[in-house]
Amino acid sequence: xxxxxxxxxxxxxxxxxxxxxxxxxxxxxxxxxxxxxxxxxxxxxxxxxxxxxxxxxxxxxxxxxxxxxxxxxxxxxxxxxxxxxxxxxxxxxxxxxxxxxxxxxxxxxxxxxxxxxxxxxxxxxxxxxxxxxxxxxxxxxxxxxxxxxxxxxxxxxxxxxxxxxxxxxxxxxxxxxxxxxxxxxxxxxxxxxxxxxxxxxxxxxxxxxxxxxxxxxxxxxxxxxxxxxxxxxxxxxxxxxxxxxxxxxxxxxxxxxxxxxxxxxxxxxxxxxxxxxxxxxxxxxxxxxxxxxxxxxxxxxxxxxxxxxxxxxxxxxxxxxxxxxxxxxxxxxxxxxxxxxxxxxxxxxxxxx
Numbered sequence: 001x002x003x004x005x006x007x008x009x010x011x012x013x014x015x016x017x018x019x020x021x022x023x024x025x026x027x028x029x030x031x032x033x034x035x036x037x038x039x040x041x042x043x044x045x046x047x048x049x050x051x052x053x054x055x056x057x058x059x060x061x062x063x064x065x066x067x068x069x070x071x072x073x074x075x076x077x078x079x080x081x082x083x084x085x086x087x088x089x090x091x092x093x094x095x096x097x098x099x100x101x102x103x104x105x106x107x108x109x110x111x112x113x114x115x116x117x118x119x120x121x122x123x124x125x126x127x128x129x130x131x132x133x134x135x136x137x138x139x140x141x142x143x144x145x146x147x148x149x150x151x152x153x154x155x156x157x158x159x160x161x162x163x164x165x166x167x168x169x170x171x172x173x174x175x176x177x178x179x180x181x182x183x184x185x186x187x188x189x190x191x192x193x194x195x196x197x198x199x200x201x202x203x204x205x206x207x208x209x210x211x212x213x214x215x216x217x218x219x220x221x222x223x224x225x226x227x228x229x230x231x232x233x234x235x236x237x238x239x240x241x242x243x244x245x246x247x248x249x250x251x252x253x254x255x256x257x258x259x260x261x262x263x264x265x266x267x268x269x270x271x272x273x274x275x276x277x278x279x280x281x282x283x284x285x286x287x288x289x290x291x292x293x294x295x296x297x298x299x300x301x302x303x304x305x306x307x308x309x310x311x312x313x314x315x316x317x318x319x320x321x322x323x324x325x326x327x328x329x330x331x332x333x334x335x336x337x338x339x340x341x342x343x344x345x346x347x348x349x350x351x352x353x
Contacts, residue, residue, distance in 0.1 A: 101125050103296075117337045126294050126337055128274060131183040131198035134233055138196060138341055144187030147195075148218050149179050153211045157244060165242040168204070176203050180211040181236070184219045186228070190345040192352075195223050198233040201275075207240035208279045213250025216284060220257040224264045229348055231269040234285045238278015251283040258287050267351040269344070272299045272322065272331070286330075290347060293322035293331050 100107045103125040113120075117137060118127040136142040152173075155166035173179075181203040186195050197219050199206040216232070223230040239247040261268055270288030272281075274297040281301050285291075293299060300307075300320040308315055318324045325331045335343045 099127075101127075119337055124295065124336070126274065126296060128201055128235065130200045130202065131178070131185075131233075134198045135183075135185050135187070135196065138189060138344065139185070139187030139194070140189065140191065144185040147184040147186055147222060148215050149183075151180070151211050151214055151218075153180055153209055153243075155242075156246070157242075159242040159244070161242065168242070172203055176200065178203055180215070181206045181209065181240075182212045182215050184215050186222075189341060189348065192345070192348045193226070193228045194231065194344070194348065195219055195228050196231045196233065199235040199280075201235045201237075204240060204242075205237035206235045207237055208247055208250055209240035209243045210246050210250065213253045216250075216254045217257045220261045223266050224261060227266065229267040229269070229351060230261060231271065231344070232284060232288075233271045233273060234276040234280050235273045236276060236278065236280040238280065248279065251279050254284045255287060258284055262289070267347070269347065271335075271340075272297055274298050277301065277303065290332050291330070292333050292335050292343075293325065295322060295334055295336060297322040299325055299330070 097110060098107055099110050099113050101120040101123060104120065104123040106120055106122040108121060113127065118129045118133065119125070120127070135144050153169055155164070155169065157165070159165040178200055182197055182199045184195065184197045186193070188194065197216060199212075219230060222228070239250075241247070258268055267290075268288050269290045269292070270285050272285055272291070272293040274294065276285050276293075276297065276299045278301060281299065285299075298304075298320055299322060302310075304315055304320055316324070322331060322334050326334055
């Protein structure tokens with residue numbers, strides 16, 4: 001359908017010749033009043049829509065502004081152009097309400113993410129979580145007893161880097177409200193006794209220090225005494241440099257204690273999460289009767305950037321990821337966080353048999 005002038009061709013049975021065409025000029029039909037009124041209505045609506053958008057943007061308007069002035073009321077409009085709100089007065093969205101997935105950039109609420117065990121609902125990316133979150137879904141009804149909570153780190157060397165080690169410890173204790181980079185707990189998983197030691201990356205990068213080594217050693221003694229399977233959830237950047245050789249001594253100490261656990265016939269399961277690096281990988285993380293990992297976890301000794309700069313070659317795609325390690329025989333299996341409790345229950349049943 002269209003509006004406007006239309007050409008009316010002459011109706012005749014005679015052929016149209018060149019002379020007859022010029023002798024009989026074409027005729028045109030004028031638009032009807034209804035057509036003219038319809039065109040005016042369309043132009044009015046377009047103008048009103050443009051003016052409405054202008055009002056929403058705080059810009060000057062034409063027809064609507066005239067109507068508002070005549071009626072004494074109308075849409076809001078700016079008296080001054082431009083946004084004059086100072087930066088300090090601008091209201092920001094409260095922190096801690098939203099989370100963006102670093103893998104697929106999907107944004108969801110923190111509550112939705114926690115309900116999904118901190119796994120991205122869109123791409124299944126496993127966000128880092130702490131010991132408390134693991135204990136809550138691993139142990140029945142989230143009930144457990146923390147062991148060896150009285151052991152805390154001390155600055156025996158008076159170590160100073162960007163700040164004194166003692167001050168760094170005090171700040172980390174105050175910020176995290178946990179006792180050290182590893183927490184040991186005893187609870188029941190589907191009715192079966194289970195001791196789990198879980199690292200917290202937010203405590204100085206989950207670094208391996210004297211306290212971590214001592215807690216693992218005491219956990220091994222506890223499991224031998226009570227005949228309970230043992231599990232370590234690894235999440236660490238490596239040895240704690242602020243404790244120097246004391247930190248490196250924990251590699252031999254924990255390896256020796258796990259050897260005693262094996263001699264006693266107590267199962268030991270190692271779960272490698274993102275990231276598992278340095279001294280943990282060089283000792284107890286790779287000594288489990290069962291060694292498993294979360295999807296996409298970065299696991300290794302030195303980081304991929306350091307390796308690439310050393311060998312001067314490009315690394316394979318997915319290098320040091322749990323899928324890569326599974327393919328090359330370093331892991332027994334990869335377990336999704338939602339399936340972790342069921343998988344541990346199955347393993348405990350098999351070990352019991």
